Amino acid sequence: MYTDDPLDEVLKPPPVGLRTPPDESPDDRAIRLRNEAEAETVSLAIDASIKAERHARRKKRIVRLLLLGQSESGKSTTLRQFQRLYTPTAFREERILWRAVIQLNIVRSIHTILDALTFPSTSPHTSPYSSPRSSARTASRPPLPNHPPLLSSQYEQYNGKENDTTLTLGSSDGDSEPDFVHPHQHPHRSPRSNSSIALAPPTPLKARLLPLQHIEALLIAKLVPPNEDATHFARAGTGTSAGPSSSSSASSSGAGSGPYGTNHSYRNQEIFVRPGPGWKGGLARARVNYPGSGYGNESDDGVEQNNGSGNGARPTSAGNTGLETQDEPQEVLNICSRDMIALWHDEGVRDVLRRRKIRLEEGPGFFLDDLERLTSLNYMPTDEDVLKARLKTVGVSEYKFEMEATAGWHSGTEWRIVDVGGSRSQVSTWVPFFDDVDAIIFLAPISGFDQVLSEDRKVNRLEDSVLLWKAVCSNQLLANVNLVLFLNKCDILEKKLKSGIQVSKYIRSYRDRENDLDNVSKYLRSKFSAIHREYSPNPRRFYAFCTSMTDTATTAGIIASVRDMVIRQQLKQSKLL
Ligand SMILES: Nc1nc2c(ncn2[C@@H]2O[C@H](COP(=O)(O)OP(=O)(O)OP(=O)(O)O)[C@@H](O)[C@H]2O)c(=O)[nH]1
Numbered sequence: 001m002y003t004d005d006p007l008d009e010v011l012k013p014p015p016v017g018l019r020t021p022p023d024e025s026p027d028d029r030a031i032r033l034r035n036e037a038e039a040e041t042v043s044l045a046i047d048a049s050i051k052a053e054r055h056a057r058r059k060k061r062i063v064r065l066l067l068l069g070q071s072e073s074g075k076s077t078t079l080r081q082f083q084r085l086y087t088p089t090a091f092r093e094e095r096i097l098w099r100a101v102i103q104l105n106i107v108r109s110i111h112t113i114l115d116a117l118t119f120p121s122t123s124p125h126t127s128p129y130s131s132p133r134s135s136a137r138t139a140s141r142p143p144l145p146n147h148p149p150l151l152s153s154q155y156e157q158y159n160g161k162e163n164d165t166t167l168t169l170g171s172s173d174g175d176s177e178p179d180f181v182h183p184h185q186h187p188h189r190s191p192r193s194n195s196s197i198a199l200a201p202p203t204p205l206k207a208r209l210l211p212l213q214h215i216e217a218l219l220i221a222k223l224v225p226p227n228e229d230a231t232h233f234a235r236a237g238t239g240t241s242a243g244p245s246s247s248s249s250a251s252s253s254g255a256g257s258g259p260y261g262t263n264h265s266y267r268n269q270e271i272f273v274r275p276g277p278g279w280k281g282g283l284a285r286a287r288v289n290y291p292g293s294g295y296g297n298e299s300d301d302g303v304e305q306n307n308g309s310g311n312g313a314r315p316t317s318a319g320n321t322g323l324e325t326q327d328e329p330q331e332v333l334n335i336c337s338r339d340m341i342a343l344w345h346d347e348g349v350r351d352v353l354r355r356r357k358i359r360l361e362e363g364p365g366f367f368l369d370d371l372e373r374l375t376s377l378n379y380m381p382t383d384e385d386v387l388k389a390r391l392k393t394v395g396v397s398e399y400k401f402e403m404e405a406t407a408g409w410h411s412g413t414e415w416r417i418v419d420v421g422g423s424r425s426q427v428s429t430w431v432p433f434f435d436d437v438d439a440i441i442f443l444a445p446i447s448g449f450d451q452v453l454s455e456d457r458k459v460n461r462l463e464d465s466v467l468l469w470k471a472v473c474s475n476q477l478l479a480n481v482n483l484v485l486f487l488n489k490c491d492i493l494e495k496k497l498k499s500g501i502q503v504s505k506y507i508r509s510y511r512d513r514e515n516d517l518d519n520v521s522k523y524l525r526s527k528f529s530a531i532h533r534e535y536s537p538n539p540r541r542f543y544a545f546c547t548s549m550t551d552t553a554t555t556a557g558i559i560a561s562v563r564d565m566v567i568r569q570q571l572k573q574s575k576l577l
């Protein structure tokens, strides 16, 4: 139980019988000795059970995979890809539960448009979906990000190394210019980007879309568990740790009247759920009561766990019809369908969004191009819809599963995938999960090179990913863990590059290289690889993939490679032990 650690030696209790208090009567001594003997027995039993559990784990082959990366990097989407590929029955059964999330994503997109039309753009970035390129503020380099505890030491180290404010991704020929150009500083902003636009949507249309407000409140109430503090949504911009409040903006003063009121500021806040089956359980119970289904279970340590193996008492019909109960949000969306489609396709509206630099199609949970299909009364989410849906994670959850035989690969290995919340306030919650990890998939959404973090608009997203990657690579607890890098959102990156956005304007060291997906992804891959080499405490192999996690066709092969690599490494290690 004790190690060579000198601290252990000091803390170690004296052996039984040597702890005699002064003036102890013979009776007291007998009681004390009995208690000490009992405590010793309990301690030995605990040691034995820990040993046995370790032994069983090794025998059973449990693979623990940790998903890390900044918020919106695609961690939960990667988890859903694993579920889709290896527990397809369970995944299919749960698709219906995602309908509420998709409905909410649609309603929020429509409200973002209505807000953009209604409120003049005097304060930039009032929408979580707006592109930071719209900002005309600030001329000087913003301060480098303050990182949460996980990062602080590496960050300071890096800070000392690079001399204050210079973050260099590549060689910049010794000049002291920071490599990342903050999007707010971008010299090529549209001259009209700060113009004040007050183009109210036509009143009859706005009136006809009014029921969406009620639907939004209904869906939030459905998704957010009753014990969750609803005032989260009114507390915009307070920067507290456990909620969407960290995404602040100039207009998010905290004075909003919450999701059920009329103030639009709450819409800057993302709806979040604690991961695991909590919210799904609530929806499932609202639909059909499944005794013993295991939904909503919480393990002893408070970490919600979801057995995705598809067994238990859940009826196999679940998720296949979606017609078990009335669905008021779907009915309202169906009634508003024509108006929503008209709004989204209106040239004047598109123009306002362009001028306000609101690029909904690049943001998370974008479904406006599929409104016809998604608003039909018997709409059932497809696999792709579930992967595209956006629901922010707060907290940490472990998803346990054994690959279903129907997934074509059955080894008896139990997989445990840990999904974490990625926003800055959440990073400190990751560390306890570094123990006993077989591999980490780190997601760096490289399409974010021209964006800022939604929780801190002073920080370039790619810059933040690079810092986070440095911190993970250099972390001593992870020194022997295999790191797999997913350079994610390559589909969005490709669209941006094709639309003419120049990487070199945001990453100085990119210089005059070709501005296409192949060259940009190779460049970034080599930079992440160099950091991996330089910062890893021990040498280890670098695994990296360019990914589009919402794409079912390309992702299957990548996930299979990761699966094989992890299993191979685990076998190798168990042979070494
Ligand atoms: N187009 C595109 N969208 C993606 C990709 N990967 C993820 N997304 C979308 O990006 C959004 C955010 O992804 P999530 O998986 O929720 O991100 P996360 O890392 O779990 O974020 P937090 O829970 O806030 O930590 C979702 O709407 C996803 O569908 C990708 O490669 N391409």
Ligand SMILES: [Mg+2]
Pocket (backbone or CB within 6 Å): 075, 076, 077, 391, 392, 393, 419, 420, 421, 422
């Ligand atoms: Mg998530």
